[in-house]
Amino acid sequence: MKKYLVTFLLVSTVLGISSFMSCGKINTPPNPNASAPKLPASVYDYLHVHVSGNFFANFMGSGTKDLELSEVLQFSPNQNMKVTNEGATLGRVLFYDKIMSLNNSIACASCHKQSSAFSDGMASSEGFGGKFTPRNSMSIVNPFFNNNMFWDSRTPTVKQLTLQPVFNHLEMGMESMDKLIAKIAKTSYYPALFKGAYGTEEVNAERISDAMTQFLCSMISANSKFDKGEEDNFASFTSIEKHGKDLFFGTTAKCSQCHAGGNFSAPDFPGGDYGTPPNGGADRKGTANIGLDKVYRDNGKADGQFRIPSLRNIALTAPYMHDGRFTSLDQVIEHYNSGIQNHPSLDPKLKGSNGMPQRLNLSDYDKIALVAFLKTLTDQQLLTDQKFSDPFAN
Numbered sequence: 224m225k226k227y228l229v230t231f232l233l234v235s236t237v238l239g240i241s242s243f244m245s246c247g248k249i250n251t252p253p254n255p256n257a258s259a260p261k262l263p264a265s266v267y268d269y270l271h272v273h274v275s276g277n278f279f280a281n282f283m284g285s286g287t288k289d290l291e292l293s294e295v296l297q298f299s300p301n302q303n304m305k306v307t308n309e310g311a312t313l314g315r316v317l318f319y320d321k322i323m324s325l326n327n328s329i330a331c332a333s334c335h336k337q338s339s340a341f342s343d344g345m346a347s348s349e350g351f352g353g354k355f356t357p358r359n360s361m362s363i364v365n366p367f368f369n370n371n372m373f374w375d376s377r378t379p380t381v382k383q384l385t386l387q388p389v390f391n392h393l394e395m396g397m398e399s400m401d402k403l404i405a406k407i408a409k410t411s412y413y414p415a416l417f418k419g420a421y422g423t424e425e426v427n428a429e430r431i432s433d434a435m436t437q438f439l440c441s442m443i444s445a446n447s448k449f450d451k452g453e454e455d456n457f458a459s460f461t462s463i464e465k466h467g468k469d470l471f472f473g474t475t476a477k478c479s480q481c482h483a484g485g486n487f488s489a490p491d492f493p494g495g496d497y498g499t500p501p502n503g504g505a506d507r508k509g510t511a512n513i514g515l516d517k518v519y520r521d522n523g524k525a526d527g528q529f530r531i532p533s534l535r536n537i538a539l540t541a542p543y544m545h546d547g548r549f550t551s552l553d554q555v556i557e558h559y560n561s562g563i564q565n566h567p568s569l570d571p572k573l574k575g576s577n578g579m580p581q582r583l584n585l586s587d588y589d590k591i592a593l594v595a596f597l598k599t600l601t602d603q604q605l606l607t608d609q610k611f612s613d614p615f616a617n
């Protein structure tokens with residue numbers, strides 16, 4: 224049986240693997256080139272970002288204001304990042320363009336939808352050939368700020384990440400950079416976009432990756448109810464949201480000791496509990512084992528340790544966890560309350576004084592309050608901002 228399969232594959236390679244694939248399960252849809260993106264007469268302004276609250280307080284003062292993107296990006300691990308309106312515009316088109324996949328069926332945005340805070344509502348996502356990703360599509364939250372990308376923290380910066388999904392056979396399946404470059408260069412609309420961004424029409428790998436990085440690094444999100452609440456001592460919070468906030472930042476549930484700082488993500492600075500050597504001790508890279516299973520099917524970084532993800536916009540990014548096992552925030556809270564398993568690598572923060580997995584004994588009111596608090600982390604501006612929207616939509 225195996226021998227036949229090998230022979231068949233060899234023969235089909237000789238006959239032209241692409242024709243084999245297009246008449247097989249993978250149908251090539253109409254060329255999306257037919258419709259060029261609809262771009263505004265003058266470019267959107269990516270160079271100023273509207274923020275509220277204390278996210279940027281340490282380096283730029285707190286409060287609602289417009290900041291220069293370049294100032295914000297000085298604090299990005301993406302060294303020497305420079306964003307121009309034309310570069311980010313090109314990145315936007317690439318992000319939404321299905322031409323980036325082998326059979327013109329999948330764009331980055333197929334799995335990262337603006338209305339879902341750039342996640343996709345699926346436990347695992349369908350890639351270009353009807354195959355599914357082994358993990359849950361992550362929302363994209365302040366990527367300029369991240370120094371460990373993906374569920375297993377395998378990639379340190381956005382720049383290094385941008386070209387990975389295109390060549391990942393499960394996600395977008397392009398066979399080679401040369402083919403992608405040729406495909407992009409042949410369109411009616413990219414030559415002018417590359418010229419606008421880089422001065423010449425040349426399409427190359429560095430430019431593709433740089434433009435997508437520019438677009439992603441301009442997605443700055445700090446305009447949630449929580450951010451505004453930081454400015455007026457949470458006067459607009461309901462009493463249940465306030466109770467949830469107290470639990471979240473309190474020493475019993477300890478949520479904020481892992482989902483920390485302005486981005487509610489891993490405190491993985493050197494020297495921190497989840498930091499990196501030389502000062503951070505063990506090489507945790509912002510990951511923790513939260514006792515989802517006694518035996519993991521997917522071990523993540525190692526020993527069931529997964530990235531401590533940002534909780535910004537969390538109400539919109541169900542299902543939850545690396546494998547999308549929980550369909551609601553109620554289920555997530557119940558996990559921390561009563562469901563933690565005693566895995567040998569369970570994070571010490573999730574153990575009680577007896578060394579066993581914590582049992583929080585939250586009341587129904589506490590649980591509803593934690594969920595109500597998490598819902599205050601939604602940033603409507605990011606979800607509706609035209610400059611991050613689909614230029615191919617009607």
Ligand code: HEC
Nearest residue numbers: 330331334348349350356358359360361372373374388394
């Ligand atoms: C078929 C679905 C799919 C497509 C297409 C896809 N992604 Fe993803 N994306 C995922 C999944 C799944 C993950 C998590 C993968 C993992 O952790 O192993 C992810 C993770 C990411 C992350 C990490 C976020 C973080 O905080 O660490 C970024 C950024 C990202 N993708 C950007 C892109 C870009 C840019 C493209 C297009 C070039 C793209 N994705 C195409 C499914 C997809």
Ligand code: HEC
Nearest residue numbers: 476477478481511529530531532543544545555559570572
């Ligand atoms: C020891 C560190 C730690 C603590 C404490 C912690 N978390 Fe988490 N949290 C994580 C990690 C790691 C993940 C991802 C785990 C995975 O997917 O395997 C996660 C995932 C989540 C998710 C799902 C995120 C997504 O994008 O799917 C939510 C929601 C969440 N945590 C909320 C909370 C709340 C609320 C608390 C307090 C009750 C809390 N966490 C306490 C480390 C922690």
